[in-house]
Amino acid sequence: xxxxxxxLQRIFFLECEELxxxxxxxxxxxxxxxxxxxxINALFRAVxxxxxxxxxxxxxxxxxxxxxxxxxxxxxxxxxxxxxxAAIDLLFDGVDVLRMLVDEAQNGTQAPPQRxxxxxxxxxxxxxxxxxPADSAPEPAAPDPTxxxxxxxxxxxxxxxxxIVLAPGPRMLAAGVDPLxxxxxxxALGSVSVEIxxxxxxxxxxxxxxxxxxxxxxxLETSAPRDDVDEIAGMIDDLADVAIxxxxxxxxxxxxxxxxxxxxxxxxxxxxxxxxxxxxxxxxAPVPDTRREKPVATVRVDVPKLERLxxxxxxxxxxxxFLARQASDLDTEKHRRxxxxxxxxxxxxxxxxxxxxxxxxxxxxxxxxxxxALVRDLEKSTGKRIRLEVSxxxxxxxxxxxxRLSEPLTHLIRNSVDHGIESAEKRLAAGKDPVGLLKLSAxxxxxxxxxxxxxxxxxxxxxxxxAKAIERGLVSPGANLSDQEIxxxxxxxxxxxxxxxxxxxxxxxxxxxVRATIAEMGGxxxxxxxxxxxxxxxxxxxxxxxxxxxxVTLVGLHSYLIPTSAIIESLRPAASALVRMDGxxxxxxxxxxxxxxxxxxxxxxxxxxxxxxxxxxxxxxxPAGGELIALQVDDLIGQEPVVVKSLERNYRKVRGISxxxxxxxxxxxxxxxxxxxxAVMARRPRAEAGTNAG
Amino acid sequence: MGxxxxxxxxxxxxxxxxxxxxxxxxxLLDRLAAGQAVHLDARxxxxxxxxxVQLVESAAAAFAARELAFGLV
Numbered sequence: 001x002x003x004x005x006x007x008l009q010r011i012f013f014l015e016c017e018e019l020x021x022x023x024x025x026x027x028x029x030x031x032x033x034x035x036x037x038x039x040i041n042a043l044f045r046a047v048x049x050x051x052x053x054x055x056x057x058x059x060x061x062x063x064x065x066x067x068x069x070x071x072x073x074x075x076x077x078x079x080x081x082x083x084x085x086a087a088i089d090l091l092f093d094g095v096d097v098l099r100m101l102v103d104e105a106q107n108g109t110q111a112p113p114q115r116x117x118x119x120x121x122x123x124x125x126x127x128x129x130x131x132x133p134a135d136s137a138p139e140p141a142a143p144d145p146t147x148x149x150x151x152x153x154x155x156x157x158x159x160x161x162x163x164i165v166l167a168p169g170p171r172m173l174a175a176g177v178d179p180l181x182x183x184x185x186x187x188a189l190g191s192v193s194v195e196i197x198x199x200x201x202x203x204x205x206x207x208x209x210x211x212x213x214x215x216x217x218x219x220l221e222t223s224a225p226r227d228d229v230d231e232i233a234g235m236i237d238d239l240a241d242v243a244i245x246x247x248x249x250x251x252x253x254x255x256x257x258x259x260x261x262x263x264x265x266x267x268x269x270x271x272x273x274x275x276x277x278x279x280x281x282x283x284x285a286p287v288p289d290t291r292r293e294k295p296v297a298t299v300r301v302d303v304p305k306l307e308r309l310x311x312x313x314x315x316x317x318x319x320x321x322f323l324a325r326q327a328s329d330l331d332t333e334k335h336r337r338x339x340x341x342x343x344x345x346x347x348x349x350x351x352x353x354x355x356x357x358x359x360x361x362x363x364x365x366x367x368x369x370x371x372x373a374l375v376r377d378l379e380k381s382t383g384k385r386i387r388l389e390v391s392x393x394x395x396x397x398x399x400x401x402x403x404r405l406s407e408p409l410t411h412l413i414r415n416s417v418d419h420g421i422e423s424a425e426k427r428l429a430a431g432k433d434p435v436g437l438l439k440l441s442a443x444x445x446x447x448x449x450x451x452x453x454x455x456x457x458x459x460x461x462x463x464x465x466x467a468k469a470i471e472r473g474l475v476s477p478g479a480n481l482s483d484q485e486i487x488x489x490x491x492x493x494x495x496x497x498x499x500x501x502x503x504x505x506x507x508x509x510x511x512x513x514v515r516a517t518i519a520e521m522g523g524x525x526x527x528x529x530x531x532x533x534x535x536x537x538x539x540x541x542x543x544x545x546x547x548x549x550x551x552v553t554l555v556g557l558h559s560y561l562i563p564t565s566a567i568i569e570s571l572r573p574a575a576s577a578l579v580r581m582d583g584x585x586x587x588x589x590x591x592x593x594x595x596x597x598x599x600x601x602x603x604x605x606x607x608x609x610x611x612x613x614x615x616x617x618x619x620x621x622x623p624a625g626g627e628l629i630a631l632q633v634d635d636l637i638g639q640e641p642v643v644v645k646s647l648e649r650n651y652r653k654v655r656g657i658s659x660x661x662x663x664x665x666x667x668x669x670x671x672x673x674x675x676x677x678x679a680v681m682a683r684r685p686r687a688e689a690g691t692n693a694g
Numbered sequence: 695m696g697x698x699x700x701x702x703x704x705x706x707x708x709x710x711x712x713x714x715x716x717x718x719x720x721x722l723l724d725r726l727a728a729g730q731a732v733h734l735d736a737r738x739x740x741x742x743x744x745x746x747v748q749l750v751e752s753a754a755a756a757f758a759a760r761e762l763a764f765g766l767v
Contacts, residue, residue: 058741168744173712178744201748204723204756209715209745 012053016102019046024369027091044073052231055185062101069094071127093119096373160248162220168212172239185232190222313356314643320346321640321664357544361396364442367406368393378417385424385435392442397449398544401521408514412453412537420457420535448565454536460529462486485682487527491515524675550642553633555600556608559669566674568620575614588630596681599632610634623678701731708738715749722753731763
C-alpha cells in the first residue's frame with residue numbers, strides 16, 4: 001500500500017528528471033533562436049506535467065511553483081509576453097529552481113529559500129499573478145529578474161462551468177491515490193462546490209478501508225483551458241471513472257477569441273492556435289487536440305531485468321564464433337546450408353545484441369542539458385564571460401554511462417572555466433573575443449562514443465604544472481618531460497595547480513577521479529592543449545558496457561584483445577623501418593613519424609613470445625587523447641565480439657589490462673587497457689632522436 | 695474502561711495508512727460488540743484522507759444505530 005504509493009512517486013520523480021531535462025533543452029533552443037513555437041509548447045507541456053503530478057502527490061511547493069511557471073508560459077505561447085533576453089533568463093532560472101524543488105521533494109534537500117522566493121515572485125509577476133511591487137522579494141538589492149520583460153496584463157478569459165462526476169474504482173486507494181487530492185487539483189483551477197454521495201458506504205463490518213465507497217459530483221467554474229481539466233482527469237483514468245460535462249451556455253454569435261482585438265494579436269493567436277486550443281465549442285463535444293504529438297508508447301522496466309537480458313545476449317554472442325570454429329574443418333561445399341545458417345544466426349544475434357544495447361541507451365541530452373545552468377552559474381561566480389556550444393546531444397549511450405557522466409563532465413567544465421578560459425580583460429589583451437567559447441560535442445564512432453570538451457582559453461600552463469609537480473615531489477628536479485608527459489601530470493592523484501582552493505575547482509581531487517571514473521566505464525580520457533589557443537578533453541566511451549568488438553591477437557600461447565575502435569593499422573615491419581635506440585627502445589618509422597613499440601610479450605612477461613618485431617605483427621593503436629603506439633604481438637587471429645568481464649571483480653586490478661573474456665573456442669583472453677599502456681609508454685624515457693622524425 | 699461513564703478514547707492514525715485504518719476498524723468493532731462508547735481523537739490528523747473519512751462515517755452510523763456515544767475530539 002504505502003509501498004505502492006512510493007513506487008508511483010518514484011516513477012513520478014523519474015519522469016520529472018526527464019521533464020526538467022526536456023524543459024532545459026527547450027529554453028536552450030529558445031536562447032539559440034530555434035523554432036519558438038515548438039520550444040515554448042514543449043516547455044509548457046513539461047512544466048504542466050510536473051505541476052499535475054506534484055498536485056496529485058501533495059507536493060505543494062513544487063505544484064505552486066510549476067503553476068506560476070506554467071502561467072507565464074501560457075502568456076508566452078499566446079504571444080502576450082515578449083520573449084526577450086530577460087524572459088529567457090527568467091525561464092532558465094525557473095527551470096533551475098524547478099529542478100531544486102524536485103530534488104527537495106525527492107531527497108529532502110531544501111531548495112535555497114532566497115532563490116525560490118526570488119524566482120517564484122518573478123514568475124508570478126511576469127505571469128500577472130502578482131501585480132504589486134515585488135515587496136516579498138527577500139533581496140531588494142538583487143536585480144529584478146522581470147525587468148525588461150514586456151507583458152500584457154492577462155485578459156480575463158471566459159469562465160466555463162463543468163460538472164465532473166468522480167467515481168473511484170476499487171484499486172484507487174490501494175494505489176496510493178486519494179480522490180481528495182484530485183479535488184484539490186481541480187480547486188486550484190477555479191471555484192468548486194462538491195457533493196459527496198455516500199449511498200454506497202457499507203456498514204462498518206463490511207467496510208474495506210482499502211476500497212473507496214464514496215463518489216463526488218464537483219461543480220467547477222474556471223477560466224483554465226479544458227485541457228487542464230482533462231489533464232487532471234487523465235492522471236487517474238485507469239483508477240477511476242471521471243465524467244466531465246461542459247455546462248457553459250453557448251456564446252451568442254461572439255467571436256471565439258474576444259481577448260485582444262488587434263490584428264497582431266489575432267495573428268499571434270493564429271500562429272499559436274495549434275498550441276492553445278480554445279475551449280470546447282459545445283457541451284460534451286470532443287475537442288480535437290492538434291497540439292500534442294502522439295506519444296510513443298513506453299514501458300518502464302527495472303534496470304536489473306535489462307542487465308539480465310544484456311548478460312544473456314552477451315553470452316549468446318560468442319556462440320556463432322564457437323560454432324564457426326567447430327565447423328571450420330567441414331567441407332564448405334558439402335555443408336553449404338549449414339554455413340549459410342551459421343551466417344544468418346550470427347547476423348541475427350548481432351542484431352539482437354544491437355537491440356539489447358539500444359534498449360539501455362539514452363541520449364546524452366539528459367546530462368548535457370544540465371550544463372547550460374552550470375556555465376551560467378560559473379559566469380556569475382568567476383566574472384568571466386562564456387558561451388557554451390553543445391552539439392551531438394542526441395547521441396545515445398548506455399544509461400549507466402549517462403548517469404555516471406555528469407560528475408566527470410561537470411568537473412571538466414569547471415576546470416576549463418577556472419583554469420582555461422581567461423578573464424575578458426586578458427582575452428582582449430591577447431586579441432581574443434572577450435567571450436570565451438566552450439564547446440561540448442558528442443558523436444558515435446563505431447562501437448564507441450566520443451565526447452569532446454574544448455575551450456579557447458590559455459591552454460595548460462606547463463611551466464607552472466611542472467614547477468608544482470617538482471614542488472610536490474612527483475617529478476625529480478631537472479627532469480626533461482615532453483608536453484604530453486607534463487599534461488598527464490594533471491591526472492595524477494592529488495595534483496592541483498590552483499594557487500588557492502576556489503569554489504569552482506582547484507581542490508585537487510578532480511582530474512584523477514575523472515580519469516578513474518571514465519576508466520571504470522571502459523573508457524579513456526585524453527587531453528590536447530595548445531598554449532594560448534585552448535585545451536580539448538576527449539572522452540572515449542563504449543556504447544555498451546558489456547559487449548566489445550575486439551581484435552584477437554596471439555602472444556606466446558596467450559590471447560590478448562585489442563579494442564578494434566582504437567586500431568589504426570596492423571603491419572609486419574621491414575627491418576629497415578625499425579630504429580633501435582640505446583639498446584632498450586625500438587622505434588617504428590611509420591608515415592613520416594617515429595612510433596614507440598611496446599612488446600606485449602615483454603610487458604606481460606609472456607613465455608615463448610617473439611622478440612623480433614620483423615617476425616611478428618605491429619598493431620598501431622591510438623589511445624584516446626594519447627600518442628600513437630605500436631603494439632608488438634606474435635600474430636593476429638581475427639576480429640570477434642566479446643563479452644567484457646571485470647578482472648578486478650573476479651581477481652584483482654592488473655596494470656595494462658581492462659578486463660577479461662571467454663573466446664568462441666572457450667579459451668580465456670585478456671583485454672588491453674590502451675590508455676594505461678599509453679601512460680606506461682609516456683613515462684618511459686625517450687631518446688631525442690625519436691621524438692619527431694617527421 | 696468499561697461502564698457508561700467511561701468513553702473510550704481512540705487515537706486516529708495521523709498518516710491515515712490503510713493498514714492502520716484496518717486495525718482501527720477491528721478495534722471499533724470490538725468496542726461496538728462490547729457496548730462501549732468511543733471518542734476518536736483527531737488531534738494528530740492534519741489532512742484527513744478519503745479512507746479515514748469513510749471509516750469515520752461508517753463507524754458513526756454503526757454507533758448511532760446502537761445508541762452508543764460516538765464523537766471526534
